[in-house]
Amino acid sequence: MIVIANIFGQIFCIGLMLALVSGIIGNIMKEENRALVRVIFANCIYCILCIIWQATDGRSLPFGYYFHYLINVLICTSAGFLGVSYYRYLYYIVYEKWTNSFWVYLPAVLLTILAIVSVHTDWLFYIDNNKYVRGEGYILNVILSYVYIVFFVVQAIRGYCIEKDEEKRKRILIAASFVIFPTICGVTQAIWPGLSIHSFGITLAIMVVFVRLQKKEIIKHIKSYQIQEETNIRYRNTVLSSAMQLTIVDLSRDYIEELCVPRNEALTIDKMIADGSIKSRTYTDVVKTWRETIVDMSEEELDNMYDIDKLISRYNAGEKLITDEMKVKRKNGTICWCRQDITIIKNTYSKDYVATITIYDITKK
Numbered sequence: 001m002i003v004i005a006n007i008f009g010q011i012f013c014i015g016l017m018l019a020l021v022s023g024i025i026g027n028i029m030k031e032e033n034r035a036l037v038r039v040i041f042a043n044c045i046y047c048i049l050c051i052i053w054q055a056t057d058g059r060s061l062p063f064g065y066y067f068h069y070l071i072n073v074l075i076c077t078s079a080g081f082l083g084v085s086y087y088r089y090l091y092y093i094v095y096e097k098w099t100n101s102f103w104v105y106l107p108a109v110l111l112t113i114l115a116i117v118s119v120h121t122d123w124l125f126y127i128d129n130n131k132y133v134r135g136e137g138y139i140l141n142v143i144l145s146y147v148y149i150v151f152f153v154v155q156a157i158r159g160y161c162i163e164k165d166e167e168k169r170k171r172i173l174i175a176a177s178f179v180i181f182p183t184i185c186g187v188t189q190a191i192w193p194g195l196s197i198h199s200f201g202i203t204l205a206i207m208v209v210f211v212r213l214q215k216k217e218i219i220k221h222i223k224s225y226q227i228q229e230e231t232n233i234r235y236r237n238t239v240l241s242s243a244m245q246l247t248i249v250d251l252s253r254d255y256i257e258e259l260c261v262p263r264n265e266a267l268t269i270d271k272m273i274a275d276g277s278i279k280s281r282t283y284t285d286v287v288k289t290w291r292e293t294i295v296d297m298s299e300e301e302l303d304n305m306y307d308i309d310k311l312i313s314r315y316n317a318g319e320k321l322i323t324d325e326m327k328v329k330r331k332n333g334t335i336c337w338c339r340q341d342i343t344i345i346k347n348t349y350s351k352d353y354v355a356t357i358t359i360y361d362i363t364k365k
Helices: 002-027 031-056 064-095 102-121 138-162 166-177 180-191 198-240 269-274 283-293 299-306 308-316
Strands: 125-128 131-134 245-250 255-260 321-329 335-346 353-361
Touching: 002 031, 002 198, 031 064, 031 198, 064 102, 064 125, 064 138, 064 166, 064 198, 102 125, 102 138, 138 166, 138 180, 180 198, 245 283, 255 269, 255 283, 283 299, 299 308, 299 321, 308 335, 308 353
Parallel strands: none
Antiparallel strands: 125 131, 245 255, 245 353, 321 335, 335 353
8 A cells, every 4th residue: 555655646746847847848948947848857857767667566576586676776876866856956946056066966966876876785775585775874865865965054054154145145045945845844754665755855855946937037027017007007197198089909809909199088999889989899890980080091001001911911021100291171161181100019918919109299390
């Protein structure tokens, strides 16, 4: 039962890791995210090897004796390099740079060498009647696997004591908290060898890291959105002080988000729909009404000025501001000259194209 529970536990860890990768993959260009993905895959490889060991340990297989030795050597190797990946990631969180010092890889390399040597010396482990048995030097397996946590904790304490910048001290505390779960699960594993939960500690720590990254991204997006909203409000107030009409359009959804007439604040898009001036909040319907009031312009010119696909194409070609001058026939039959400015942006989050259409009366000019 313990073996089955261990196998399902490892599968559960792999499932969580793959789910986290799917959440990171959309933002994989960031160096911190790429580093986290490397830690995740190192943990998945370790879990897969543990599953193979759990499923075959104590069972007679062709060449089973050598197979068990090979799996355990690979487990030791993957444990060492999982430690390397995790340590380097924590180091990056604190210092925002990578460490490539030789000593970082030394414990992992030493663990691999000891595991290979143990095939002949039985020092770390040995296979007795197709069962895994701990050797006299097994404690080195634990020490070399978890030495990275000790390294990092010592470094974090030192960095926290000498660092004066509060933001960096906060990053050190956050990174140091990521060693709690691996430590707890590692100690539990040493006390109850039958439970294979050491990989679960790394998995929990990675999940905490992922949540931290998502929180960081959400806060960043909120701040960016707030800045954008404040900028839009200032721009809108400036424009409305001199414009005849301001219209904000979501071109991707063919939808009018706002339509203002400063000289007649009561004249809203909802009222226009109610009195039949326009049919709906659909940009295409509103444009049909606008086109009927413009004189001395060909259908091709009007399409180039209002057609959604053409506007998006012009934006993608580098035209951020599209300006046109035209003659407009008012409801009373008089003719006036207007300038129309269309500013298009691509929404950072929804990827929609949003156009701000401002119309000015330039008849006197």
